[in-house]
Amino acid sequence: xxxxxxxxxxxxxxxxxxxxxxxxxxxxxxxxxxxxxxxxxxxxxxxxxxxxxxxxxxxxxxxxxxxxxxxxxxxxxxxxxxxxxxxxxxxxxxxxxxxxxxxxxxxxxxxxxxxxxxxxxxxxxxxxxxxxxxxxxxxxxxxxxxxxxxxxxxxxxxxxxxxxxxxxxxxxxxxxxxxxxxxxxxxxxxxxxxxxxxxxxxxxxxxxxxxxxxxxxxxxxxxxxxxxxxxxxxxxxxxxxxxxxxxxxxxxxxxxxxxxxxxxxxxxxxxxxxxxxxxxxxxxxxxxxxxxxxxxxxxxxxxxxxxxxxxxxxxxxxxxxxxxxxxxxxxxxxxxxxxxxxxxxxxxxxxxxxxxxx
Numbered sequence: 001x002x003x004x005x006x007x008x009x010x011x012x013x014x015x016x017x018x019x020x021x022x023x024x025x026x027x028x029x030x031x032x033x034x035x036x037x038x039x040x041x042x043x044x045x046x047x048x049x050x051x052x053x054x055x056x057x058x059x060x061x062x063x064x065x066x067x068x069x070x071x072x073x074x075x076x077x078x079x080x081x082x083x084x085x086x087x088x089x090x091x092x093x094x095x096x097x098x099x100x101x102x103x104x105x106x107x108x109x110x111x112x113x114x115x116x117x118x119x120x121x122x123x124x125x126x127x128x129x130x131x132x133x134x135x136x137x138x139x140x141x142x143x144x145x146x147x148x149x150x151x152x153x154x155x156x157x158x159x160x161x162x163x164x165x166x167x168x169x170x171x172x173x174x175x176x177x178x179x180x181x182x183x184x185x186x187x188x189x190x191x192x193x194x195x196x197x198x199x200x201x202x203x204x205x206x207x208x209x210x211x212x213x214x215x216x217x218x219x220x221x222x223x224x225x226x227x228x229x230x231x232x233x234x235x236x237x238x239x240x241x242x243x244x245x246x247x248x249x250x251x252x253x254x255x256x257x258x259x260x261x262x263x264x265x266x267x268x269x270x271x272x273x274x275x276x277x278x279x280x281x282x283x284x285x286x287x288x289x290x291x292x293x294x295x296x297x298x299x300x301x302x303x304x305x306x307x308x309x310x311x312x313x314x315x316x317x318x319x320x321x322x323x324x325x326x327x328x329x330x331x332x333x334x335x336x337x338x339x340x341x342x343x344x345x346x347x348x349x350x351x352x353x354x355x356x357x358x
Contacts, residue, residue, distance in 0.1 A: 008079045010046035010118070011072035018062055032061035046118055049073055080120065088134060089123050096135040096160050097122055102226050103164040112171070130167055138163045157280075158228030165229040166278070169246040170238075173219040176210070178242040182217035184269055190216060191265065191298055198258055198329050206357055209261075218268070219244045222357050233264045234278050243268070254353035255335030258328075259295050266294030300326050300336065309342075316348055329353070 019029060026044070030037045035054060042048040050058075055069035084090070097104070097119065104122065107113045113125040123135065132138060139159045190212055197205050197212075206222060213220040219238060225231075225248040233247045245268070247260050272287050296302070308322045314337055316330075323330045330351050337343040 008076060008083065008118075010076055011050050011069060012044040012046050012048075014072055015040075015050070015058070015069075016044045018064070022062065024062075029061060033057040045116055047116075049077070080118070084120050087120065087124065089120055093123055093135050094119055096138075097126060099158060099160050099228075100126065100135075100164060102228075103161060103168075106168070106224065106226075130164065135160065156228065157230065161226050161228035162231070162278070165223070165226055165231065166234060166236075169221070169223050169234045169244065170236075172221040172223055172246065173238065173244045176214065176219040176221070178214050178217060178219050178238075180215060180217040180242075182243045182268075184216075187213075187216040187218070187265065188269065191262075194261075195258075195298065195327065198254070198332075202355060202357075205355075213245065217242055221246050223248055225250045231278055231280055232260045233267075235264060235267060235272070249355055249357065252354045252356055253331075253335065254329070254355055255331045257355055258299060258332060259335070262295035262298045263291045265298070266291035269294070296336070299328055299332055305336075314342055316351070319348070 019026065024032075026037050026040045029035075030040055033040075033054070034057065039048070039054075043050060043054075050069050050073045052066075052070060055066045055073070058064070058069050059066040104113070104126070107129065108115050113122070113129060117125065127133060127135060130138065132141075141163065194209065194212055197208055200208065210220050219242055221244075223234075223246045230250075231248060232250065233245065236244050238244050245264055247257075247264060249257060267287065270287065270290055272291070304322075304326065308318075311318070319333045319337075320330050323333045326333070330348075331353050334343065334348050334351055338345050338347065
């Protein structure tokens, strides 16, 4: 049944073959029919059907009649209807595929699903990747409390994109070999070493971070951000019972990356990962506040920051002196002052660093 679609030939393929036989380019056919090259290309690639008016134009430009092209199109349409009915694909599921356009493009770029699929084949490949028999079932799959809170707060979450993002996270970490079980005590001991990584070249940071966290029993990956899934992290047990941690680079700012990373460490150390935990960046709860506090204090000592803040000197030279005492990059202090409203977001913009791994 999976190969039914392979036997269905879009009339665009016949058109392309005839052009080859006639030694005619798409550009020449465009001139002969008065249609754009783009229109012809989309038909040849199976993304647009041959209309009656175009079939009539083809009758003049090529040897076959209008009836020939219309019969090819009708045959394909009937096969597609049978195929879609056979697999239970309806307009609602096709609408979901449309919502998942950014996800689909990413999966195609990563060669996880094939390029140039017709709609039915695309639905089938997405079903397989999402591990559901129908894409319409996705919103009914249980989520953690953080997701429910996000939805209840009317924040812009697309459940299909969120679910797909989580599957991408699982795919990303599936090939990371973790031999150790989760060791929270070891993670605590590694925090200072992890903090020092911000001084490395950007190309070394993720590699070293992945290795250190693997020692702690954590499979780590930086995952792309998709509009419709306003998340900053995902913590979950893998199929092999090891822990996985994925974070996004929504704003690409280095200070946000490090704060988010230590925020997720806070969740792990505080035991929040006992749940399948999707960490939304706009949900406020006691667990989130505790993770924020943990991250802030790991990056900058609370008492030292209070003394620095009381001096009321936020000049760049003062910030650099203070950041050196905390063994962090100046952008960490600048970012905190900006978040707290002590600096404008444009202040010291030359000191800000941006990451672009994912």
